[in-house]
Amino acid sequence: MVETYDQDEHWMSLALQLAAGGRGRVEPNPMVGCVLTKNGSGIASGYHREFGGRHAEVEALLSMVSPLDAKGATAYVTLEPCCHHGKTPPCSDALIRAGVARVVVAMRDPYPQVDGGGIRQLQDAGIDVTVGVLQHDAQALNAPYLKRVSTGVPWVIAKWAMTADGRIATVAGQSQWISGTASRQQVHQLRARVDAIVVGMGTVVADDPMLNARLADSESEEVRPARVAKRVVLCRQRLPAADSKLILTASDLPTWLMASPLVDAAELRRLEERGAVVFELTTDDRREMVRQSLQRLGEHSMTNVMVEAGPELLGSLMGDQQHPCLIDEFHVYVGGLLFGGKSAPGPVAGSGVGAIELAPKLKLHRVDQFDDDVRMIYRLNRS
Ligand SMILES: NC(=O)c1ccc[n+]([C@@H]2O[C@H](COP(=O)([O-])OP(=O)(O)OC[C@H]3O[C@@H](n4cnc5c(N)ncnc54)[C@H](OP(=O)(O)O)[C@@H]3O)[C@@H](O)[C@H]2O)c1
Structure with missing residues (x-):
């Protein structure tokens, strides 16, 4: 037949x-x-x-x-x-x-x-x-494999949680928690399958995160993390404190510091002695730092990296009129809360776009509901 x-x-x-x-x-x-x-x-x-x-x-x-x-x-x-x-x-x-x-x-x-x-x-x-x-x-x-093979750079997944009015923190800077338990389990599942979880120093200082995958029932065979992501911090001027969770656990969970020439060299060595892996970038230009960091991650055969940063680093990744957006996929969680307040931040800073036609175009990939939260997965539309 x-x-x-x-x-x-x-x-x-x-x-x-x-x-x-x-x-x-x-x-x-x-x-x-x-x-x-x-x-x-x-x-x-x-x-x-x-x-x-x-x-x-x-x-x-x-x-x-x-x-x-x-x-x-x-x-x-x-x-x-x-x-x-x-x-x-x-x-x-x-x-x-x-x-x-x-x-x-x-x-x-x-x-x-x-x-x-x-x-x-x-x-x-x-x-x-x-x-x-x-x-x-x-x-x-x-798509992540195809990108890595053709460019040497990993697929970049940006994840953020925002309120129904588009805020990622209150006017007083509080951000935990905007999304509910079921949404956060989804984030842990994503953490459990990516090669790296990337943040900027703002998030390290504000949240002192662990950035590891904590699955609901990690004893069970089915939900065991598929891989252990490297925890990657972009450090332009500041470095994580010696008593931050990332550094205290650096000898057990891989912690990589992407350091610009502006950071304190002696402190950087001390963090290295405590188990952090140091990558010295040759620039303090925000956009170029991001580019060099992604290149380094690609050189380590990484296919998927997840960015869980705040607005500053996401702004650097978003690009501007001269530079294309470096994010491939967006996991946007909208929690059932309203923060209001003129100074309460949105998810992405940077220089922004002045004209709508210059905005990066996104294609809706899927939508899911978790209790009162919605997750939208978009992909950058390059066509
Ligand atoms: N709702 C959410 O999903 C979510 C997720 C993450 C964070 N947050 C919230 O966001 C807030 C922190 O925001 P943030 O924007 O300061 O965090 P961030 O983007 O994680 O960190 C920004 C900092 O990273 C450093 N950095 C290094 N390289 C950079 C580069 N190329 N581009 C930009 N920054 C670079 C800079 O600090 P140095 O120059 O000092 O090194 C910069 O100030 C906190 O309130 C946190 O709770 C919310």
């Missing part, structure tokens, strides 16, 4: 759902899912579960009772099968050896050692290859 395009979309959509199961555990690898079908029925499936583990195609092939069943099957894969020896052998070889007749790929893998090579290898082996089924969905799923 020949699959129609609708069937292709159906099976690819299943493969994409499976792929998402690897979120937080596979990075810096991409999330990949695979479904094998024969005569219009699904016969096996798998996904890349964790970094260093088996790839989706191999997971699917190994899940079959008899490997011979793959002969003549169609494989739906959310990303071009790899064709190089990385941590595991090439998936293109595995599919060819298994005798699949057709491979449907959602999108090409721009990773330099693949980049069309996997597709070519399958075609050279006489396999019918279709590329581009649910490509947009596959690109959206792996």
Whole structure:
């Protein structure tokens, strides 16, 4: 039986759902899912579960009772099968050896050692290859991976909580808590899957945060954090106090200080001795500091970084007329409170835009309700 395009979309959509199961555990690898079908029925499936583990195609092939069943099957894969020896052998070889007749790929893998090579290898082996089924969905799923591979810089997720009237603190500077318990659990889940949590010194001084993932039931296997994020502080003039929570726990939880040349060098060394990891930036220009910091995080193979800063650092990331917005995704929590007050701050400072047409355009990605809070996830619309 020949699959129609609708069937292709159906099976690819299943493969994409499976792929998402690897979120937080596979990075810096991409999330990949695979479904094998024969005569219009699904016969096996798998996904890349964790970094260093088996790839989706191999997971699917190994899940079959008899490997011979793959002969003549169609494989739906959310990303071009790899064709190089990385941590595991090439998936293109595995599919060819298994005798699949057709491979449907959602999108090409721009990773330099693949980049069309996997597709070519399958075609050279006489396999019918279709590329581009649910490509947009596959690109959206792996947007952080695609950004890192093409730019060397991680995907930046800014998160803030604000009142229904758009304030992040009262006129007296109080900000805890604007969102409720259920929203805050969502934030902890995000912290548990990103590579870094970034703040500025304003937040360290005001809130003395721990910046770790505290999941509701962290004893249970299902909710164990997928990874431990580095806690990253941008320090332009001030440094965290020696008795701040971040420094007191620096030998247990990674704490990275991105320091401009303006900070006290002797104090910086003392914090390093207490376990902080120091990155010396070559500039005190706010925008350039942000750029250099993100570059450094990318050099450490980070895919997703979360910014939980106050308005000053978010303003530097937002950019201005000359500089593009450096935030890719926005997690905006609106709590059921009104703060009012002319001087109560909003979430983003910086120079702002004077004309509406200069405002960065955002695309609504999803909306969720948690009790009386709403979370809106936007992505920067670069088109
Ligand atoms: N509602 C929320 O979601 C939320 C989240 C976080 C914070 N907050 C609130 O925000 C307030 C703090 O605001 P904030 O704006 O001062 O916090 P921030 O953005 O976290 O920190 C700003 C400070 O970081 C340092 N910094 C280093 N590099 C920077 C750069 N490239 N660009 C900008 N700043 C840089 C500067 O201090 P130095 O020059 O001294 O190094 C600057 O004053 C607190 O009331 C906190 O509770 C609210």
